[in-house]
Amino acid sequence: MIRITDFSFRYREGAVPAVSGANLSIGRGEFVGVTGAAGSGKSTLTYALNGIVPHCYPGDFYGSVEVDGMDTCEAALTDVSRVVGSVCQDVESQFVTSVVEDEVLYGLENFAVPRGEIESRLTRALADMGIADLRERAIASLSGGQKQKVAIASVLALRPQALVLDEPTAELDPASSQNVFDLLARYARQHGTAVVVVEQKIALLARYADTLVIMEEGRIRFADAPAAVLAHDGELARIGVSCPRATALVNRLRAAGVCGGRTARTVREACDVVKEAAA
Amino acid sequence: MSAFLEYVPGDSLLHRLNPVAKLGAAALFAVACFCSGSFVFLAVLLAAGFALAASCGMVRQTFGLARAVLAFSLILAVVQLLTTPAGAQLVPLPWGFIGTGSLLAALTTVVRLVAAAIPLFLVFYVTKLNDLTNAAVKVLHVPYRYAFAFTSTVRFIPVFMNDMKGIMEAQTARGVQFDTGGVVKKARLMVPLCVPLLVSSVRKTNSAAIAAEVRGFNLRTSASGYKEYPLTPRDAAALLACALLVVAAVALGVLG
Numbered sequence: 255m256i257r258i259t260d261f262s263f264r265y266r267e268g269a270v271p272a273v274s275g276a277n278l279s280i281g282r283g284e285f286v287g288v289t290g291a292a293g294s295g296k297s298t299l300t301y302a303l304n305g306i307v308p309h310c311y312p313g314d315f316y317g318s319v320e321v322d323g324m325d326t327c328e329a330a331l332t333d334v335s336r337v338v339g340s341v342c343q344d345v346e347s348q349f350v351t352s353v354v355e356d357e358v359l360y361g362l363e364n365f366a367v368p369r370g371e372i373e374s375r376l377t378r379a380l381a382d383m384g385i386a387d388l389r390e391r392a393i394a395s396l397s398g399g400q401k402q403k404v405a406i407a408s409v410l411a412l413r414p415q416a417l418v419l420d421e422p423t424a425e426l427d428p429a430s431s432q433n434v435f436d437l438l439a440r441y442a443r444q445h446g447t448a449v450v451v452v453e454q455k456i457a458l459l460a461r462y463a464d465t466l467v468i469m470e471e472g473r474i475r476f477a478d479a480p481a482a483v484l485a486h487d488g489e490l491a492r493i494g495v496s497c498p499r500a501t502a503l504v505n506r507l508r509a510a511g512v513c514g515g516r517t518a519r520t521v522r523e524a525c526d527v528v529k530e531a532a533a
Numbered sequence: 534m535s536a537f538l539e540y541v542p543g544d545s546l547l548h549r550l551n552p553v554a555k556l557g558a559a560a561l562f563a564v565a566c567f568c569s570g571s572f573v574f575l576a577v578l579l580a581a582g583f584a585l586a587a588s589c590g591m592v593r594q595t596f597g598l599a600r601a602v603l604a605f606s607l608i609l610a611v612v613q614l615l616t617t618p619a620g621a622q623l624v625p626l627p628w629g630f631i632g633t634g635s636l637l638a639a640l641t642t643v644v645r646l647v648a649a650a651i652p653l654f655l656v657f658y659v660t661k662l663n664d665l666t667n668a669a670v671k672v673l674h675v676p677y678r679y680a681f682a683f684t685s686t687v688r689f690i691p692v693f694m695n696d697m698k699g700i701m702e703a704q705t706a707r708g709v710q711f712d713t714g715g716v717v718k719k720a721r722l723m724v725p726l727c728v729p730l731l732v733s734s735v736r737k738t739n740s741a742a743i744a745a746e747v748r749g750f751n752l753r754t755s756a757s758g759y760k761e762y763p764l765t766p767r768d769a770a771a772l773l774a775c776a777l778l779v780v781a782a783v784a785l786g787v788l789g
Contacts, residue, residue, distance in 0.1 A: 347740035364749030
């Protein structure tokens with residue numbers, strides 16, 4: 255679905271490339287989590303997927319990024335947008351209307367979704383995000399978390415083949431964050447949509463992602479199953495990525511020879527590992 | 534009224550009118566105000582404006598607007614008072630006098646500006662901004678780019694006001710005293726804050742433009758809008774009533 259080949263990008267005003275030599279392949283229905291320290295190139299990587307670079311931020315683009323066989327550099331941004339749905343980091347400035355209903359309608363209207371489908375898609379997207387009761391509300395009157403849900407709903411309604419979300423839970427409480435990840439994971443499975451999420455909450459990524467990508471100074475340092483990536487907790491700490499506490503605990507126990515085997519991604523998995531070691 | 538130009542929900546007649554009809558009627562109402570020099574006629578229009586505000590539950594907000602317009606129109610009124618010597622002399626001036634006619638002219642100016650502003654003010658609060666622009670695109674065939682630019686401008690005003698407030702609060706926390714001294718001092722303190730505001734404004738508008746583009750902004754046509762905005766007999770009646778006000782204002786001017 256998505257193929258990134260030797261991708262490098264340097265912003266016009268940047269001295270060094272924001273992303274260098276990135277290679278990544280993402281299949282349909284795959285949930286990919288991207289994390290890394292600030293300035294490691296996470297957002298630029300997502301901008302390459304949805305065509306924002308080089309179409310909106312010019313610079314030196316090397317390699318290729320293909321989504322559903324379409325080169326995001328060659329194709330027009332509008333054509334890329336038909337396939338890739340995007341939720342930006344700053345949701346506040348993403349809104350183009352002032353009422354929730356109109357915000358979700360905006361993309362549906364522009365992409366000429368048949369009139370008969372619009373209402374059902376609108377209702378479904380709002381219900382999926384748990385904000386059906388906010389339909390008539392002014393966006394300015396919503397909390398940060400509610401705004402983030404509106405931004406995601408407005409993209410889900412478009413039913414894109416690939417979803418790219420830059421810190422979609424930054425302003426959500428833990429329960430809401432988990433709900434959003436639940437929804438995204440379910441959405442990826444049900445619709446065969448490739449979902450790429452940039453997120454700092456590594457515990458959530460570890461739990462939900464099929465592939466965890468760690469960025470370091472513009473390069474993809476790790477891209478593997480979360481358990482395999484999290485086994486490198488020392489190296490992750492060195493590059494500014496903290497492992498979930500449950501993972502760190504089990505890794506230490508393993509290093510001390512208390513237990514062996516697999517890496518724990520969640521508290522439940524850590525409990526199982528410790529129980530097995532104690533038995 | 535929670536924010537600047539933020540839609541106030543309701544089910545009044547004004548709420549239910551077609552957005553284009555509302556805008557057209559408000560414009561005609563304003564034209565009628567500017568076509569008439571009759572103080573009585575303008576007072577009637579002012580009363581009609583407040584009645585309209587009462588019908589959609591916005592009397593308090595409308596008084597707020599009237600106060601704001603009053604402050605501005607007082608400047609014009611004073612100029613008129615000092616430069617229109619008419620009627621029985623009340624106060625002699627080196628270059629003329631202030632007379633009863635001057636007072637009436639000044640008062641008429643104030644009433645005219647307030648009366649003209651009220652319907653336009655109400656239209657923006659009882660109509661969703663999106664409905665207003667979509668209707669303008671669908672019914673009046675205004676190019677969507679211009680309609681979008683207008684919507685974005687209005688929508689960003691409270692955002693930028695919030696940004697400015699945030700910057701001022703940050704500066705206040707660092708010891709800048711915006712609440713002491715006169716207007717000049719306050720203005721001098723605020724000028725440097727325009728730079729961060731400008732930077733954040735450019736960034737926000739750029740993000741909004743990108744967000745619109747990745748959701749098919751360039752594909753939008755006048756037929757894209759999901760909602761329809763048909764003109765009904767009620768809309769025609771509102772437009773006709775306001776057109777008659779213009780005719781009455783002109784007729785009064787000619788006859789008077």
